[in-house]
Amino acid sequence: MLLRGLVLLVAAALLCGCETARSGLGYSETVRKLGPPKAGQARVVVFREKGFGGIGDPDWEFSLDGTPIKGLKTGTYVYVDRPAGQHQFVAEEAALGVTRVDFSAQSGQTVFFVARSVSARAP
DSSP states (O other): OHHHHHHHHHHHHHHHTTOOOOOSOOHHHHHHHHOSOOTTEEEEEEEEOSSOOOSSOOOOEEEETTEEEOOOOTTOEEEEEEESEEEEEEEEETTTEEEEEEEEEOTTOEEEEEEOOOOTTOO
């Protein structure tokens, strides 16, 4: 009986991690409040798709021009404003490697990235 109760408790804890609901402003509401980037600046926005966040749902590690950006969890977004020009976006996924994207952003432009988990078997 005690074992059955322990198994049910563990199962319930695992199921609670399956659906993570995030609250707060959506991207469109945030943009309306913030307005466009300042003159000479570009905005970089990274979205993380909704889905299984896992137990604890840790931040994904990524950086822009070598500066770590934190706070990207399942179903959320982060943004940073940077000077217009050349930039490098780097994302790391444990055991699957590193993705680097070099891009150029113009003043007033918003550049979007979507963070997705990739499978080692993906083409």
